[in-house]
Amino acid sequence: MKSPSIFSFFSGAGFLDLGFEMAGYPIAYVNEIHPPFLKTYKHARQILNIPEPQYGFYEGDISDLLDNNANSEIKSLIKDCKMGTDIIGFIGGPPCPDFSVGGKNRGRMGDNGKLSATYVTLICEQKPSFFLFENVKGLWKTKKHREFYEELKYQLHQSGYVTTERLINSLEYGVPQHRERIILIGFQRELLNDLGYKFGDITSLPEDLFPWKSHFKYPLNEVLSYPWPTTNPFNADSELPCPDGIPVELTVEYWFRKNDVLNHPNSSQYFQPRAGKTKFAKIDEGDDSKKSHKRLHRWRYSPTAAYGNNEVHLHPYKIRRISVAEALAIQSLPPEYELPLDISLTDAFKTIGNGVPYLASLGIAQTILDFLGVKTTCDLPLLNSSWQSTSCQKIEPILT
Template identity: 45%
Template structure:
């Protein structure tokens, strides 16, 4: 079974486009961009557990002789743009085309969070991220966050302020993309804001082409999964321990079982046996598919998962076993390959938080592919790599 989408590799090799990665975390967004042909040359992560996890996992994934390192481990609020520029490019001027990608910490904008918005410690970093973009002036940038940033009135006002800061320099396009509509078995809507320098747009995008002023960015879509939540007849709940029939007509990759159903082989993989020990009788009582409670949610094998967001009081249970998901199962639901391995010397809490914060790799790759197509003019040739 393949857990990473495959695309034919172009015979025309296009030089890599460098990117700077902010809030790198587990590196899922970086992987998606690298998969297409971009080259991360600078990274930033201030959480020491995430740093350790990223460096170990990436070194394992790429089997490098030298360990892959996070470039800078200081909060971006405490780094100057000159320092970032020097660490990324040295004494040389930045290249003609480079990008910045990142998803500022989102709990302050999450509907299920404390709702402190831009006044929270995490929320403030969104403004700092935009300020760093304006100071460094990349050719393009990607800003990713939770939909609460636009669905909650006071957060939307802040988001519009961020866009107003960017609009004098950048042509902007925003869309909410749900991982479920790209072949990931997870209901995970996220806001993506893309910006391209006005000068680059004016020089490279034909104003008489089919790209309209309001819809210039080639946002990815996949007709196989459009409106998947409403389009298919999903099962609801089944008694725990029963054997519900697999629905007909739903793509298997949109179901949890496709990713974590091979339990015997999964337990033999790295991170395959790592999970919290169950102590509550809730692990035996909650029905398969009952994901509507605030805390304990049992996934349904023939349905998609709620947003992978383990932490605080939210616990996701295995469809057929009386336990939580394992680290490997959580990585699978984020469409991460089995060759991505987190180290044994990091607590489970930090591992699950790392995984929860990441962009599903399939979705990250689709966004990266759209950026690549716009920047290179290669509408049907993408230098995709496969890490499976």
């Protein structure tokens, strides 16, 4: 069976796509409405020497793809793509502020909330072999949004999909970030039958059949039980030895060093405080108890990388906010990945915060391949870099 080809929607800067690419999936089609995000997508892949998608980029509203002409064009592209592969996958994470606990909470009626329904409708009309739907946990956990989520699933089941879902945490995949997201994956029943799975009329995969944990690196209950440091008095440019008994690979400092953030092309890009730095110096290292002005701890993982709605993350031991380079490291991007220098800081941090952490994307992509029984090869240069081959190996603690 040939490697599945991917049609990507709400692509942003392409963190989710990059994980699938590095797992061996060709990216055939990319959709993103926001020009600076699409510019970032193109720039990063040019730097990484990754070929453009087979069918190029569509800059526009996904809702427009439901129009008769655009719908027919997508269908034609899928038909053409199937001449070179057996499996087509749709992947995407519709914008989530309307379901976020800390967002506007407008749910299905919000402009962003409606896009989840649009994405599901597009899946049901085009019927890819499989799909991935990513969103915030509020869509899955909050009672008033869960009803909408279940309606979306019902629509997918009626269109012939058998689904599986999990509330993942990026820590499980080796990302230095406590980030929970609901991942819904569905496979066409016909594909499952061809693979030898006989389920009758069920609409959800048996719990133990889809190997969700096969690419976990750290069981969440173990991660949360380690003796992580809590807070230390803030001391600018200080040294603080790594404590014993923690997985150093999940710490902010490990990734800052691993990605050489001080020499990264985006190292000098960070917001300057409007009212001076006095307030910054009063916040302890590791004090992330407030909604805004959370100071990261160098020897702990980061809270969710969310840099909008006045949420400010401060550098552990410098009197400033974190930089674009440091935010990319927290999202587990390879050091070669960079953003263009001529987009606004607001767009830079927004697209970083919106993205699915790279190592989580890679792990999920590999898990789907395991389930499908597909073996892929990837000739992209990044796969053979020293970063890729050592990113998950145990190393000695780094002392500041």
